[in-house]
Amino acid sequence: MPENTPLPDEDGEAQPRGVFNRRGLLGTGAAGLATAVVWGHGLRAPAGAAAAAYVPAQLNARDPHAGTVSFRTASLASPGGTTVVRILPIDRAVFQAGATFDLRVEAEGVDPETTRIVLRVAGADGPVPLLSPQPRRTSTFEDSVEVTYEGLAYPEAGSFTISAEVTSSTGSATKEVRHEVRSSARSGAGAKNVIFFLGDGMGAAAITGARILSKGIVEGKYNGLLEMDELDVHGVVTTSGSDSIATDSANSMSAYMTGHKSAVNAMGVYAANTEDPDGSPKVETMAELLKRSRGMSIGIVTTAEIQDATPAAVFAHTRRRSEYVDIMDQSLNPAQMPDVYLGGGRASLLPQSAEGSRRTDDRDLVQEFQDRGFSYAGTRAELQQALAGGAPDRLLGTFTLGNMNVYVDREVTRNPEVLGDFPDQPTLVEMTRAALAVLEKNDDGFFLMVEGASIDKMEHPLDGPRAVYDTIELDQAVGIAKEWAAGRDDTLIVVTADHNHAMSIAGTHTLSAEGEPARQRNGVYQDAGFPTYVDSDGDGFPDDPNPDVQLFFGWSNHPDHQDDFAHNPVLAQPALEDPATELAFPNPDRDPGAVVQIGNLPLDQTNCVHTVEDVSIMASGPGAAAFGKVIDNTEVFHGICAALGLEVPAYRLSSAGVAEAEVAAPQGAPVA
Numbered sequence: 001m002p003e004n005t006p007l008p009d010e011d012g013e014a015q016p017r018g019v020f021n022r023r024g025l026l027g028t029g030a031a032g033l034a035t036a037v038v039w040g041h042g043l044r045a046p047a048g049a050a051a052a053a054y055v056p057a058q059l060n061a062r063d064p065h066a067g068t069v070s071f072r073t074a075s076l077a078s079p080g081g082t083t084v085v086r087i088l089p090i091d092r093a094v095f096q097a098g099a100t101f102d103l104r105v106e107a108e109g110v111d112p113e114t115t116r117i118v119l120r121v122a123g124a125d126g127p128v129p130l131l132s133p134q135p136r137r138t139s140t141f142e143d144s145v146e147v148t149y150e151g152l153a154y155p156e157a158g159s160f161t162i163s164a165e166v167t168s169s170t171g172s173a174t175k176e177v178r179h180e181v182r183s184s185a186r187s188g189a190g191a192k193n194v195i196f197f198l199g200d201g202m203g204a205a206a207i208t209g210a211r212i213l214s215k216g217i218v219e220g221k222y223n224g225l226l227e228m229d230e231l232d233v234h235g236v237v238t239t240s241g242s243d244s245i246a247t248d249s250a251n252s253m254s255a256y257m258t259g260h261k262s263a264v265n266a267m268g269v270y271a272a273n274t275e276d277p278d279g280s281p282k283v284e285t286m287a288e289l290l291k292r293s294r295g296m297s298i299g300i301v302t303t304a305e306i307q308d309a310t311p312a313a314v315f316a317h318t319r320r321r322s323e324y325v326d327i328m329d330q331s332l333n334p335a336q337m338p339d340v341y342l343g344g345g346r347a348s349l350l351p352q353s354a355e356g357s358r359r360t361d362d363r364d365l366v367q368e369f370q371d372r373g374f375s376y377a378g379t380r381a382e383l384q385q386a387l388a389g390g391a392p393d394r395l396l397g398t399f400t401l402g403n404m405n406v407y408v409d410r411e412v413t414r415n416p417e418v419l420g421d422f423p424d425q426p427t428l429v430e431m432t433r434a435a436l437a438v439l440e441k442n443d444d445g446f447f448l449m450v451e452g453a454s455i456d457k458m459e460h461p462l463d464g465p466r467a468v469y470d471t472i473e474l475d476q477a478v479g480i481a482k483e484w485a486a487g488r489d490d491t492l493i494v495v496t497a498d499h500n501h502a503m504s505i506a507g508t509h510t511l512s513a514e515g516e517p518a519r520q521r522n523g524v525y526q527d528a529g530f531p532t533y534v535d536s537d538g539d540g541f542p543d544d545p546n547p548d549v550q551l552f553f554g555w556s557n558h559p560d561h562q563d564d565f566a567h568n569p570v571l572a573q574p575a576l577e578d579p580a581t582e583l584a585f586p587n588p589d590r591d592p593g594a595v596v597q598i599g600n601l602p603l604d605q606t607n608c609v610h611t612v613e614d615v616s617i618m619a620s621g622p623g624a625a626a627f628g629k630v631i632d633n634t635e636v637f638h639g640i641c642a643a644l645g646l647e648v649p650a651y652r653l654s655s656a657g658v659a660e661a662e663v664a665a666p667q668g669a670p671v672a
Contacts, residue, residue, distance in 0.1 A: 058579055062576070082109050085175035088104040094180045097182065098155065104149075104270070104280075105148075106146045112142075114169040123158050123160050131152070133658070137663060156183065186647070191492040193439075195494070196256075196448065196640070197451075198497065200304075206455050207226065213469070214472045227476070227478040227482060235631060241261055250313060251267065252499050254268055256633060259634045278318065282317045296445045297444075303453045304404070306328075306345040308321075311343060316330050328345075332368060340439060341369075342377075346400065347359075350366070374394040378398060391434075393438070403457065417570075448481075450474070452474030455471050460607040462608055485620075492643045494617065496618070500614070558601065559605050574608075626642060
């Protein structure tokens with residue numbers, strides 16, 4: 001048969017080669033899988049021969065949050081030898097008066113030996129002596145010069161302009177940024193405590209699904225609302241980062257915790273043009289700011305590793321979110337140290353000699369925390385014991401080596417093969433209650449961050465039921481906070497997400513319905529009816545995540561993968577990486593025999609990815625009104641500061657500061 005001869009479809013009709021034919025995907029079994037994969041990748045059979053199904057010899061799991069860090073960004077690259085200048089913090093950045101930050105100027109397309117940079121700082125009334133002497137001068141590339149001032153702070157509210165003039169033997173360029181500085185000095189009664197809930201990847205589908213499963217729905221009306229539904233104020237948050245409209249958890253949570261935009265994989269910093277993850281200019285975090293300005297306690301509770309992006313962004317500074325060991329070391333810095341630190345991630349605390357450790361040194365951070373007055377818990381029983389005689393002053397708990405197991409696996413099915421060596425993990429509700437018992441001892445107040453981490457971690461592998469159960473768990477933790485704050489007028493409760501995800505709910509899927517392939521058992525419109533989840537013990541969680549009529553989850557983006565649309569008793573990745581091609585391949589162990597759903601992601605993506613849509617924000621308590629509108633994610637930080645009436649001492653300002661400085665290449669020092 002000639003190569004371009006059309007192939008017959010299942011009804012004998014001719015179809016052109018190399019063209020996607022959805023009807024050809026309706027078959028089941030190995031033949032259907034092989035055909036779908038070949039067509040999905042746009043391959044052709046060689047002339048005169050049938051297409052052979054490619055089967056990789058090995059498939060590897062891939063971290064869905066892994067991403068390439070770009071050090072020389074497209075916005076700064078110097079095409080054709082043009083001199084380009086960037087100033088960090090960026091244009092339109094908003095600061096709290098007294099909050100510290102590093103100022104960095106990057107010039108590329110220059111001759112480092114002849115470069116001169118003149119910096120000027122001006123306010124509405126003229127020059128401002130912001131610049132401290134002795135900046136750090138570096139040359140990351142052969143044609144670049146960077147100047148960094150550390151620990152600066154705007155002393156008062158207002159509008160400020162920073163300009164840079166760069167000259168060298170290769171050319172010249174200028175750059176100017178505008179900064180807004182706010183004061184949150186309290187004018188009346190405000191919040192003493194803040195409890196901040198973060199549903200990682202918690203879009204509308206996760207919230208709706210949690211309401212359906214937890215409260216039930218009859219004849220179109222819910223039998224009840226979620227705890228987060230009943231908070232007083234509802235609004236919308238936009239989530240894009242400084243480098244892309246599509247964000248990740250590091251820079252989106254960093255926006256909440258610093259009030260500044262950052263880039264994918266970065267937190268507590270503006271992403272610089274350096275490979276050093278500690279080399280980017282820092283901005284003060286929520287933990288640092290509240291500890292030094294108010295003496296407040298800091299609590300972090302998560303179902304992820306405690307060094308993961310969301311919990312780490314409360315206090316840490318890094319360009320690369322995967323630097324777990326460095327993040328863990330930063331947490332022992334007194335200026336950054338949480339007072340309550342609960343979740344997974346024990347691997348980053350154990351000395352390298354201990355089984356499961358990811359450290360490359362002999363430090364035992366569990367012991368180091370205990371030496372600093374922390375009580376330690378490694379199991380649910382030990383957490384209960386730590387509180388039995390009264391709450392300790394500080395509390396550390398790591399309940400698994402990595403991420404904690406999701407609620408379905410941890411509390412419903414309790415499969416020993418899944419739980420492994422960690423069968424006794426606390427729930428998010430128990431950890432939240434424990435954190436409040438410790439933090440409430442501080443008369444100066446506290447900031448508590450509680451993350452439902454695995455909403456996102458289950459949406460990446462297209463596991464809707466597990467994501468929804470973890471959303472219910474987060475909501476019940478919100479209920480604990482509301483119960484604790486009842487009768488008080490000094491606690492702000494905020495619930496939001498860091499970014500959206502691809503999950504949607506299109507109807508129902510009926511296991512007992514007739515029809516092949518499995519998609520024929522998906523009900524939409526009037527055929528959807530209502531799911532048959534049952535909560536016989538009234539704990540808010542359905543007894544069985546796999547009833548006859550269950551939610552039909554759809555996904556706006558995904559790799560090629562097999563799907564029978566029913567709950568998976570054991571989590572299985574949709575696709576895995578073929579190391580021979582570095583491309584994604586449908587996981588043969590997920591729903592074997594099911595039809596391959598052709599993906600829409602780049603061929604190297606093995607998991608569903610974050611989406612760009614806005615997320616919800618809900619709040620109650622003093623200052624909650626600030627969140628009842630469409631706001632940028634950086635504005636959440638400033639809303640919290642306003643609720644607290646935060647006054648930040650600017651004691652780090654140097655009396656030798658200048659409004660204008662010149663840095664010459666040979667000297668590397670400013671001249672006033």
